[in-house]
Amino acid sequence: MNLHFDVEGGEFISAGVASSKVKKVLKQLAIQPEIIRKISVAMYEAEINMVIHAHGGVIDAEIMPDHVHVVLKDEGPGIENIELAMKAGYSTASRLAREMGFGAGMGLANMKRYADILQIESEPGKGTTVEITVKLYPEQA
Amino acid sequence: MTINDVQTILKATVVTQSLYENNEVLSGFVGDLLSVVMGKAKEQCAWITIQGHINIIAVGTLINVGCIIVTEGFKVDEDAIKKANEEDIVIMTTQLSSYEAAALLSRDGLE
Ligand SMILES: Nc1ncnc2c1ncn2[C@@H]1O[C@H](COP(=O)(O)OP(=O)(O)OP(=O)(O)O)[C@@H](O)[C@H]1O
Numbered sequence: 144m145n146l147h148f149d150v151e152g153g154e155f156i157s158a159g160v161a162s163s164k165v166k167k168v169l170k171q172l173a174i175q176p177e178i179i180r181k182i183s184v185a186m187y188e189a190e191i192n193m194v195i196h197a198h199g200g201v202i203d204a205e206i207m208p209d210h211v212h213v214v215l216k217d218e219g220p221g222i223e224n225i226e227l228a229m230k231a232g233y234s235t236a237s238r239l240a241r242e243m244g245f246g247a248g249m250g251l252a253n254m255k256r257y258a259d260i261l262q263i264e265s266e267p268g269k270g271t272t273v274e275i276t277v278k279l280y281p282e283q284a
Numbered sequence: 285m286t287i288n289d290v291q292t293i294l295k296a297t298v299v300t301q302s303l304y305e306n307n308e309v310l311s312g313f314v315g316d317l318l319s320v321v322m323g324k325a326k327e328q329c330a331w332i333t334i335q336g337h338i339n340i341i342a343v344g345t346l347i348n349v350g351c352i353i354v355t356e357g358f359k360v361d362e363d364a365i366k367k368a369n370e371e372d373i374v375i376m377t378t379q380l381s382s383y384e385a386a387a388l389l390s391r392d393g394l395e
């Protein structure tokens with residue numbers, strides 16, 4: 144199953160629509176709660192980053208029999224130094240974003256922790272693409 | 285401990301439709317930074333925070349929160365309450381600080 148979402152930039156309020164939709168679909172498929180949490184938290188973190196650090200973008204989620212693959216693509220400012228950005232606590236979040244409880248600098252760390260495979264490609268000035276893969280039945284792998 | 289117990293212990297005000305008083309909460313978590321909560325809070329926890337905006341519902345849903353306790357007298361936004369009702373999430377508010385709320389729940393045995 145393929146799901147496509149357009150995410151608007153600066154829309155702190157509606158952010159999370161895509162990840163909660165994917166979460167609902169997985170719940171209907173009776174996937175284990177811990178696995179659903181891994182996917183939806185990783186995806187929500189990436190979705191929020193698109194909104195607060197870039198100006199929105201597109202998300203394509205592919206739900207396969209044994210894994211979920213989510214591609215989040217934005218044309219925002221890009222990430223200069225991905226290694227640095229991955230460090231827990233590193234954040235360039237705006238004051239407004241911080242007032243809303245973002246900006247702990249833990250988003251990428253959470254993605255890394257919850258995704259089975261995490262790929263980030265970014266070019267300063269061009270944009271960022273985050274790919275998250277989570278296995279649905281890890282014990283059988 | 286049930287959600288109802290939490291409400292009684294804190295003398296808190298439930299601001300969402302209260303249909304889930306008998307649901308259990310299994311642990312407590314204090315946090316205002318959403319990524320930290322998503323990284324660390326356990327399923328069915330009583331999440332204590334000062335954030336009252338709609339993003340707490342997204343986070344609460346993702347972690348299968350037991351209930352959300354908004355402290356320090358902070359207001360919960362209308363759109364957040366509406367969304368919480370759609371997602372079957374219980375939110376309560378209290379004038380207590382996060383520390384006081386956590387201490388009271390802890391004293392009554394919540395992990
Ligand atoms: N899509 C993106 N476009 C541009 N920069 C990004 C993007 N995603 C992350 N970054 C950069 O990487 C940093 C770290 O991201 P991370 O998600 O770990 O933390 P945060 O979003 O700042 O805070 P938190 O996720 O804890 O609320 C960001 O502050 C930002 O500088």
Ligand SMILES: [Mg+2]
Pocket residue numbers: 188191192246249250251
């Ligand atoms: Mg982030």
